[in-house]
Amino acid sequence: MASQPPATAKDKPDATAAKPLRADAQRNRDALVKAAAAAFAMHGADASLEEIARQAGVGIGTLYRHFPTREHLVEVVYRREVESLCAAADELALHHPPDVALEQWMQRFVDYIATKRGLATSLRTLLNTNSTLFSDMSGRVTLALRQLIEAAVADGSIRSDVDASDVLHALGGIYSAPDTDDWRDRSRRLVSLLMDGLRFGAAKSAKGGG
Amino acid sequence: MASQPPATAKDKPDATAAKPLRADAQRNRDALVKAAAAAFAMHGADASLEEIARQAGVGIGTLYRHFPTREHLVEVVYRREVESLCAAADELALHHPPDVALEQWMQRFVDYIATKRGLATSLRTLLNTNSTLFSDMSGRVTLALRQLIEAAVADGSIRSDVDASDVLHALGGIYSAPDTDDWRDRSRRLVSLLMDGLRFGAAKSAKGGG
DNA sequence: GTAATAAACGGAGGCGCCTCCGTTTTAGTG
DNA sequence: CACTAAAACGGAGGCGCCTCCGTTTATTAC
Numbered sequence: 001m002a003s004q005p006p007a008t009a010k011d012k013p014d015a016t017a018a019k020p021l022r023a024d025a026q027r028n029r030d031a032l033v034k035a036a037a038a039a040f041a042m043h044g045a046d047a048s049l050e051e052i053a054r055q056a057g058v059g060i061g062t063l064y065r066h067f068p069t070r071e072h073l074v075e076v077v078y079r080r081e082v083e084s085l086c087a088a089a090d091e092l093a094l095h096h097p098p099d100v101a102l103e104q105w106m107q108r109f110v111d112y113i114a115t116k117r118g119l120a121t122s123l124r125t126l127l128n129t130n131s132t133l134f135s136d137m138s139g140r141v142t143l144a145l146r147q148l149i150e151a152a153v154a155d156g157s158i159r160s161d162v163d164a165s166d167v168l169h170a171l172g173g174i175y176s177a178p179d180t181d182d183w184r185d186r187s188r189r190l191v192s193l194l195m196d197g198l199r200f201g202a203a204k205s206a207k208g209g210g
Numbered sequence: 211m212a213s214q215p216p217a218t219a220k221d222k223p224d225a226t227a228a229k230p231l232r233a234d235a236q237r238n239r240d241a242l243v244k245a246a247a248a249a250f251a252m253h254g255a256d257a258s259l260e261e262i263a264r265q266a267g268v269g270i271g272t273l274y275r276h277f278p279t280r281e282h283l284v285e286v287v288y289r290r291e292v293e294s295l296c297a298a299a300d301e302l303a304l305h306h307p308p309d310v311a312l313e314q315w316m317q318r319f320v321d322y323i324a325t326k327r328g329l330a331t332s333l334r335t336l337l338n339t340n341s342t343l344f345s346d347m348s349g350r351v352t353l354a355l356r357q358l359i360e361a362a363v364a365d366g367s368i369r370s371d372v373d374a375s376d377v378l379h380a381l382g383g384i385y386s387a388p389d390t391d392d393w394r395d396r397s398r399r400l401v402s403l404l405m406d407g408l409r410f411g412a413a414k415s416a417k418g419g420g
Numbered sequence: 421g422t423a424a425t426a427a428a429c430g431g432a433g434g435c436g437c438c439t440c441c442g443t444t445t446t447a448g449t450g
Numbered sequence: 451c452a453c454t455a456a457a458a459c460g461g462a463g464g465c466g467c468c469t470c471c472g473t474t475t476a477t478t479a480c
Contacts, residue, residue, distance in 0.1 A: 025459090048435085048437095049436075059459060062458075232428065234428070235428060258465085269431055270430075272428075272429055
């Protein structure tokens, strides 16, 4: 479990090599990310950075030391959220039948995107600027979705002639709908509809294999 | 020369209908645009708006009344510059042989773009956001270029199998070159080279018509 | 000319951005 | 434990953004 290389380990020229932060620095950093996530969710991507620092209980200087620009902070928050969304896939897979897990995850995905409406503009700018971020995130999402789909296909509860990118496109159609009041309800219905389409013609009737 | 419709003229429901400004307002507006053009040229698109107001000799409130956002101001300055660039085409056509006019105008065009390097990012954002602006401006430029080309073709000094959009693409290749110190010299050479290509196979050798 | 009114002015004020640097805290060392 | 160097902190300060509203000015009507 001890993954620190304090003295005995050799330096790894790892791409993601980050020397361990000092304990207080790590604490503050975590507090900042948490506060930023809340602030961005509440006020959109141009929430006040000073307010974020205040909520995190640190000085504005500390915020800027950790995140030199607003974009850095937005990126970290965004990565963290996508990561947690994808982690939820594993969690759902453990506690539900594959098709139910898939449906619930798709619903979460759409809901998550919905919360990002306000950030749409700046997030798109960020994703255009930072192509690494874009490919990392879409790769991560596709992977999570693929695993859910494969499990459901293996289980025979959905048809086998679909793949993750097809479904991702279909979900795109759902969340790009204009935002009315009943957006949430409709998206729920549409995800459910998509799910029925996926179940149609599935092998489940011939259930037998383990 | 009197183009004001003070009392006798009827109201035109023109799309660009703008009620005439009060004299002082028009004066201030002009001063602001002029100051802004200078400031953007000097400091890029995020020049200080307060400084612009100061240079124009007006209060910051006046600036914001005329141009509610920075983008409004950038747009007006940009439109004015493109307009003046295109007007230069007519001017050149009056005082030079068609091929010389064409070459000189292309040179001005490339020089102009060069001054916009600093604004590239924000200008691109603006053009993406505001598609009307984009089509207006590129239409205006294409028209000016087409007239120069047609005159030179008619005169027999350049070949006839090119059109404005071809040449615009070629110019694009020139100004998108990486910016080194000798950028200006090289672009001059390249424009000259392009011009030679346009002259090649022209009818001018068979000069005879008046 | 004067009066009335709509239009325009302008800058103070409140807030946010970001930098800079004196102060504090941590992680090592003996 | 004390000591030190390096790392991190934090907030004052300077500047820019933008709004709001009391004051000034151009225009119109008489």
